[in-house]
Amino acid sequence: MGAAYGSVPTHDEDHALDDDTTTPPIDEDRIRTVQRKMAFLTGMAAIGGFLFGYDTGVISGAMLPLAKDFALSPVQEEMIVSSTVFAAFLASLGGGSLNNSCGRRFAILVASGVFTVGAIIMGFAWNYNSMLLGRIIVGIGIGLASLTTPVYIAEVAQPSLRGKLVTVNQLLVTFGQFIAGMVDGALGEVDHGWRFMLGLAAIPSFIMWIGFEFFLPESPRWLVAAGKHDEAKVVLRGVRDSDEEADREMREIVNSCEAAKILENAFHHSEQSRLLGNDANTATNTDTEAGQQQEEMEIPPPSFSMRVKAMVRSAPTRRALVLGCGIMAIQQLSGINTVMYYAASIYEMAGFSQITSIWLSGFTALGQVLGLVFSIFMVERAGRRTLILYSLFFVCLSLFGMGISFYLARVSSAAVDMVANGECGSQSALVWDGLTSYCYDCVEIDSCGFCGNTCGSGDDAGPFDDSLCPADSDWSFENCPNPFGILSVVFMIAYLLAFGVGMGGLPWTVNSEIFPLQHRSLAVSFTTGTNWFGNIIISATFLTISSPAVLTSYGAFWLYTAISVAGLVWLYFVLPETKGLKLEEIENLFRRPGDESDDSLDFLSAEQKELLVKMASEQAHGGH
Numbered sequence: 142m143g144a145a146y147g148s149v150p151t152h153d154e155d156h157a158l159d160d161d162t163t164t165p166p167i168d169e170d171r172i173r174t175v176q177r178k179m180a181f182l183t184g185m186a187a188i189g190g191f192l193f194g195y196d197t198g199v200i201s202g203a204m205l206p207l208a209k210d211f212a213l214s215p216v217q218e219e220m221i222v223s224s225t226v227f228a229a230f231l232a233s234l235g236g237g238s239l240n241n242s243c244g245r246r247f248a249i250l251v252a253s254g255v256f257t258v259g260a261i262i263m264g265f266a267w268n269y270n271s272m273l274l275g276r277i278i279v280g281i282g283i284g285l286a287s288l289t290t291p292v293y294i295a296e297v298a299q300p301s302l303r304g305k306l307v308t309v310n311q312l313l314v315t316f317g318q319f320i321a322g323m324v325d326g327a328l329g330e331v332d333h334g335w336r337f338m339l340g341l342a343a344i345p346s347f348i349m350w351i352g353f354e355f356f357l358p359e360s361p362r363w364l365v366a367a368g369k370h371d372e373a374k375v376v377l378r379g380v381r382d383s384d385e386e387a388d389r390e391m392r393e394i395v396n397s398c399e400a401a402k403i404l405e406n407a408f409h410h411s412e413q414s415r416l417l418g419n420d421a422n423t424a425t426n427t428d429t430e431a432g433q434q435q436e437e438m439e440i441p442p443p444s445f446s447m448r449v450k451a452m453v454r455s456a457p458t459r460r461a462l463v464l465g466c467g468i469m470a471i472q473q474l475s476g477i478n479t480v481m482y483y484a485a486s487i488y489e490m491a492g493f494s495q496i497t498s499i500w501l502s503g504f505t506a507l508g509q510v511l512g513l514v515f516s517i518f519m520v521e522r523a524g525r526r527t528l529i530l531y532s533l534f535f536v537c538l539s540l541f542g543m544g545i546s547f548y549l550a551r552v553s554s555a556a557v558d559m560v561a562n563g564e565c566g567s568q569s570a571l572v573w574d575g576l577t578s579y580c581y582d583c584v585e586i587d588s589c590g591f592c593g594n595t596c597g598s599g600d601d602a603g604p605f606d607d608s609l610c611p612a613d614s615d616w617s618f619e620n621c622p623n624p625f626g627i628l629s630v631v632f633m634i635a636y637l638l639a640f641g642v643g644m645g646g647l648p649w650t651v652n653s654e655i656f657p658l659q660h661r662s663l664a665v666s667f668t669t670g671t672n673w674f675g676n677i678i679i680s681a682t683f684l685t686i687s688s689p690a691v692l693t694s695y696g697a698f699w700l701y702t703a704i705s706v707a708g709l710v711w712l713y714f715v716l717p718e719t720k721g722l723k724l725e726e727i728e729n730l731f732r733r734p735g736d737e738s739d740d741s742l743d744f745l746s747a748e749q750k751e752l753l754v755k756m757a758s759e760q761a762h763g764g765h
Contacts, residue, residue: 167382167383168382168383171382171383172382175299175380175381175382178379178380179298179299179380181352181356181357182294182297182298182357182380183294183298185348185349185352185353185356185357186249186290186293186294186297186357187290187294187313188253188290188313188345188346188348188349188352189249189252189253189286189287189289189290189349190286190287190290190291190311190312190313190314190317191313191314191316191317191320191345192256192282192283192286192317192342192345192346192349193283193286193287193314193317194313194314194315194316194317194318194319194320194321195317195318195320195321195342195345196225196279196283196317196321196342197314197317197318197321197478197481197482198317198318198319198320198321198322198325198481198502198503198506199321199324199325199338199339199342200221200222200225200339200482201321201322201325201481201482201483201484201485201486201499201502202321202322202324202325202326202329202338202485202498202499202502202503203325203335203338203339204218204221204222204483204485204486205485205486205489205495205498205499206329206333206334206335206495207221207272207335210333210335211268211269211272213269215684215685215688216684216685217269218684219680219681219682219683219684219685220273220681221269221272221273221276222276222482222483222680222681223677223680223681224273224276224277224280225276225277225279225280225283226280226478226673226676226677226680226681227280227677228276228277228278228279228280228281228283228284229280229281229283229284229287229673230284230670230673230674230676230677231281231284232280232281232282232283232284232285232288233284233285233287233288233669233673234670236248236284236285236288236289237288237666239251239285240288240289240292240363241363241366244359244360244363244364244367245289245292245293245296245359245360245363246293246353246357246358246359246360247359248285248288248289249285249286249289249290249293249349249353250350250353250354251285252281252282252283252284252285252286252289253282253286253346253347253349253350253353254282254346254350255278255279255281255282255285256278256279256282256283256286256342256343256346257282257343257346257347257350258278259275259276259277259278259279259280259281259282260275260279260339260340260341260342260343260346261275261340261343262274262275262278263275263276263279263336263339263340263342264336264337264339264340264341264343265336265340266336266339275339279342282346292360293360296360296361296362296363297358297360297361297376297380299380299381299382311513311646312510312513312514315506315509315510315513315641316510318481318506318509319503319504319506319507319510321338321503321506322484322499322500322502322503322504322505322506323503324337324338324341325338325485325499325500325502325503326496326499326500326503329495329496329499329500330496358376358379358380359372359376360376361373361374361376361377361390361391361394362394362397362398364376365391365394365395365398366398370391370395373391373394374387374388374391377390377391448660448663449663451659451660452660452663452664455657455660456731456732456733456736457657457728457729457731457732457733457736458656458657458660458664458731460731460733461655461656461657461664461728461731462656462664462667462668463715464651464655464715464716464731465651465652465655465656465664465665465667465668465671466667466668466671467708467711467712467715468529468648468651468652468708468712468716469648469652469668469669469671469672469675470671470672470675470708471533471644471648471704471705471708471711471712472644472648472672472675473672473675473676473678473679474675474678474679474701474704474705474708475533475536475540475640475644475701475704475705475708476540476679476683476698476701476705477640477644477645477679478676478679478680479679479680479683479697479701480633480636480637481506482680482683483683483684484498484501484502484505484506484633485498485499485501485502486498486684487629487633487694488501488502488626488629488630488633489619489620490547490620490687490694491546491547491550491623491625491626491629491630492550492620492621492622492623492626493620493623493626494620501630505630505633505634505637506637508633508634508635508636508637508638508641509637509638509640509641509645510641511638511641512532512637512638512639512640512641512642512645513641513642513645513646514641515641515642516528516641516642516643516645516646516647517646519642520647520650520720521720524718524719524720525647525650525651525716525718525719525720526716526717526718526719526720527718528642528643528647529643529644529647529648529651529712529716530643530709530712530713530716531642531643532639532640532641532642532643532644532645532647533643533644533705533708533709533712534709535635535639535642536636536639536640536644536705537702537705537706537709538635538639539632539633539635539636539639540632540636540698540699540701540702540705541698541699541702542628542631542632542635543629543632543633543636543695543698544695544696544697544698544699544702545628545632545695546625546626546628546629546632546695547629547693547694547695547698548695549625549628550581550621550623550625550626550629551579551581551582551693551695552579552581553623553624553625554579554580554581554621554622554623555579555580555591555594555621555622556578556579556580556594557577557578557579557580557582557583557591557594557595557596558594558595559594559595559596560577560595560596560597561595561596561597561598561604561606561609562589562596562597562598564586564588564589564598565577565583565586565589565596565597565598566596568582568585568586568689568690569689569690570689570690571690571691571692572691572692572693572696573689573693575689577589577596579621580596580617580621580622581621582596582689583596583617583621584617584618584619584620584621585688585689588600590603590604590616590617590618590619591616591617591618591621592604592609592610592611592614592615592616592617593609593610593611593614595609595610597609599616599618600618601618601619603616603618604616648672651716651719652664652665652668652669653665654719654722654727655719655727655728655730655731656728657728683697686700717730717731
């Protein structure tokens with residue numbers, strides 16, 4: 142490992158080699174110290190990913206006992222889940238400004254502090270409103286952390302380790318979901334165990350705050366952008382194997398920051414040319430001439446609306462944006478966060494007991510972990526397109542199978558021959574007749590249970606009328622015996638495994654590659670917003686659309702199947718393969734004959750364009 146980080150002579154130092162001058166000796170002690178720092182840094186920063194995964198997973202198991210303790214309606218359950226997602230979405234929108242103005246370290250400190258407060262409130266919540274407040278506060282912390290921690294790791298980590306360390310952050314998201322399931326299972330039968338499930342998240346978030354407050358530095362890239370070059374150099378020399386390596390990377394960071402300014406000037410130049418009616422094809426000045434021209438015209442900073450107009454005016458960028466937003470929408474509308482947020486509820490619908498449902502939701506989360514590991518191993522071999530299409534194909538099969546398992550659970554349950562109470566005889570329904578024909582239908586009605594082929598009023602303890610249930614019959618309330626319950630488990634695991642292989646992480650990879658330099662940041666923010674918005678829709682509607690009054694449980698999964706099939710067909714025709722292509726070659730994939738030239742970079746020199754391509758390439762492959 143030491144050889145990989147040894148000092149490499151620059152072109153200006155070639156004459157020194159002719160004089161038999163050797164490179165500085167490798168400091169093994171320093172390398173080991175840096176390795177320990179990298180491990181500690183990654184562990185602390187990746188807690189943000191763990192917290193995101195833990196909160197996603199823990200609410201699945203905590204919701205069942207929580208709903209009973211607070212007598213929550215399905216709409217209130219959806220609000221408790223979706224409020225966190227919506228708060229995270231809003232925080233991610235404002236988090237970019239906080240990152241740029243105050244730094245990555247400060248943003249992570251805010252995120253960990255806010256999350257800790259929210260977790261404590263949830264642990265001590267006394268009613269629905271206080272729980273909702275805690276969930277919103279936690280969502281703000283999640284939004285800031287999920288936005289900032291991958292960026293911090295990518296900017297502070299050694300370049301040769303950057304991709305792997307950012308991947309560690311992604312893996313910890315799924316690992317957090319698994320740990321949450323184990324915690325849920327362990328506390329599932331403890332009185333008010335949901336308080337510990339939700340409140341325990343304050344421990345890792347507080348550890349994260351301690352780590353960043355007292356031990357971890359600010360990102361050197363942000364320090365350079367803020368004009369604090371000396372501080373940035375000190376930070377780099379503390380986390381690199383040699384001073385020469387640190388100084389070389391310092392020069393690269395300074396160059397990339399200058400390239401970002403060039404990119405800003407490119408936009409100014411292009412927009413001013415359009416406003417003045419200049420012929421875009423004549424705008425091929427040198428950088429110096431362009432700078433003088435911009436200074437003379439006193440070009441104001443571009444507004445957000447100007448940037449959006451410029452982005453959608455470019456036909457190749459517009460096509461890439463449709464693909465980027467579309468694949469993010471498919472990722473969410475195929476139901477992944479329905480499965481993650483409501484896994485225990487889904488298993489309970491399948492006829493498992495509360496504690497069994499909680500344990501199953503934790504263990505089946507491992508399916509996505511295995512899929513993600515396979516994806517990391519295969520993405521550069523099989524390609525993005527291949528993995529995404531195969532992943533989505535098997536997602537479609539798994540969702541259809543889950544719908545089948547719930548349909549079989551209904552029609553295979555015992556038939557209802559008599560209804561002892563009129564309110565148990567039918568229920569409102571949209572896609573079926575609503576008549577109580579099976580035990581499955583009976584237990585879906587509030588305060589109704591099944592015994593001896595009769596549906597009547599009762600509660601957990603038994604029927605209100607003892608004569609309803611013969612001595613040799615079992616009382617079923619909330620769920621019925623289901624011989625096909627194991628089928629739901631099989632298809633759930635298959636779904637998570639298939640999703641992890643391609644649809645889990647690769648939509649983010651594709652979006653990091655398909656946009657041109659001058660529109661990349663804004664376009665990625667649009668696709669990320671689409672992802673969050675889809676997440677909100679799914680988390681806020683599942684319990685409603687899966688109820689007997691709307692689509693039923695099997696109808697909901699068949700709806701997700703239909704969306705996934707439509708997405709698969711669309712992606713088959715529009716998704717290009719980007720494996721092994723340079724960023725400028727990927728951009729050409731979206732060009733069509735007759736497209737107008739996007740001249741916003743035409744006035745730059747070849748060297749400046751090369752610098753921008755290198756910067757974008759590092760960002761695209763450094764993580765997302």
